[in-house]
Amino acid sequence: MDTKTLFSGMALAFGAYSAFAISDAFSKLLDGSLDPFEVAFFGGVFGFLILPFIRKSNESYLDVVRPKLRGMWLLRAVCVFVATAASVEAFMLLSMPEALSITFLMPLFVTILSVVLLREKVTFWAWLAVVLGFTGVLIVLRPGMRPLNLGHLCALLAACANAGSVIAYRIASKETVRLSLFGSSLMGALVGNGLLMLAHATWPSNTKIWFYLFGYGSLAALGQLCMMLATARAPANRVALPQYSQMAWGVALSYFLFKQPLDRWTFVGIAVLTASGLLNWIRQRIRYEKMAMKERLERFKARKVAKKTALSTR
Numbered sequence: 001m002d003t004k005t006l007f008s009g010m011a012l013a014f015g016a017y018s019a020f021a022i023s024d025a026f027s028k029l030l031d032g033s034l035d036p037f038e039v040a041f042f043g044g045v046f047g048f049l050i051l052p053f054i055r056k057s058n059e060s061y062l063d064v065v066r067p068k069l070r071g072m073w074l075l076r077a078v079c080v081f082v083a084t085a086a087s088v089e090a091f092m093l094l095s096m097p098e099a100l101s102i103t104f105l106m107p108l109f110v111t112i113l114s115v116v117l118l119r120e121k122v123t124f125w126a127w128l129a130v131v132l133g134f135t136g137v138l139i140v141l142r143p144g145m146r147p148l149n150l151g152h153l154c155a156l157l158a159a160c161a162n163a164g165s166v167i168a169y170r171i172a173s174k175e176t177v178r179l180s181l182f183g184s185s186l187m188g189a190l191v192g193n194g195l196l197m198l199a200h201a202t203w204p205s206n207t208k209i210w211f212y213l214f215g216y217g218s219l220a221a222l223g224q225l226c227m228m229l230a231t232a233r234a235p236a237n238r239v240a241l242p243q244y245s246q247m248a249w250g251v252a253l254s255y256f257l258f259k260q261p262l263d264r265w266t267f268v269g270i271a272v273l274t275a276s277g278l279l280n281w282i283r284q285r286i287r288y289e290k291m292a293m294k295e296r297l298e299r300f301k302a303r304k305v306a307k308k309t310a311l312s313t314r
Contacts, residue, residue: 009230009233009234012230013226013242015223016222016224017242018245019226021250022249023043023215023223024100025253027039027092027216028096029212030209030213033212034213035200036089037193039213041197042217043213044187045190046214046216046218047189047217048186049221054178054182054225064179064180064183065183067181067184069171072168072171077185077188080161080188081188081192083158085193085196086154090103090151090158096249096254096258097250097262097270098155099151099155099250100247101140101141101269101270102156102158104136104137104159105159106163108130108133108134109159111126113167126283129276129279130276132276136272136274139272140270165185244273
């Protein structure tokens with residue numbers, strides 16, 4: 001992989017996580033204006049803006065609702081519905097760094113589910129990175145020293161649901177139609193949140209609320225598009241590293257936009273969380289380099305054997 005392609009992939013990943021962070025800020029700005037389920041519903045509506053950018057020429061828009069692997073499509077739809085509804089509520093009730101720190105528990109749940117459901121082997125260093133991340137979350141939240149509320153529960157629920165979505169995506173990796181893969185994310189948010197918002201739905205009353213809704217939904221969709229493009233250009237371990245820039249956005253937006261100052265222990269917890277991400281990235285990089293070195297060695301041996309065979313037949 002050339003440097004230019006790798007750089008473009010990393011740049012797209014930074015763009016994706018920036019879009020996600022600002023999208024979360026828009027959902028927080030809607031606190032008190034609309035029901036959280038309604039916010040998540042409109043986020044799904046504006047998410048349809050991404051479809052023309054991911055649709056291949058041989059795909060039909062109907063593929064959004066006609067997947068080959070229906071069970072995994074349904075599971076992913078349910079997980080995305082729970083994750084969107086819970087995360088909107090969490091960002092409305094908590095400061096952005098607090099909500100983000102809990103949602104960063106997703107790798108812990110993905111690791112556990114990978115072992116239980118997919119029978120994947122997890123190394124000591126992977127578990128160490130997960131435990132370090134969990135420690136960082138505990139430092140940020142300091143349970144027992146400060147009250148926990150519904151927002152913390154919703155953020156935890158969002159992390160669990162996102163982990164379930166990742167596992168469903170891995171199992172459904174044989175799905176060849178991109179619109180079907182992405183369609184479950186849209187339909188889960190639309191149908192689930194649409195049904196739950198009926199009891200308390202109110203039509204957005206002014207242009208400002210519509211602008212916030214558009215910002216929330218369109219930026220979330222833009223983040224998904226950037227992430228898809230990034231993973232096509234750079235290895236997964238490189239794409240995952242910029243995720244922690246999302247926390248920097250959360251701190252900046254919390255302080256400058258929402259006027260919510262952070263104490264020193266919150267910064268300590270964020271530093272521990274970032275360290276866990278760096279440890280995981282270094283582990284993945286060493287793993288990929290060992291695999292690449294092994295592959296080069298095997299190719300060298302194969303060429304050597306082929307050359308020796310060619311000489312012996314002369």
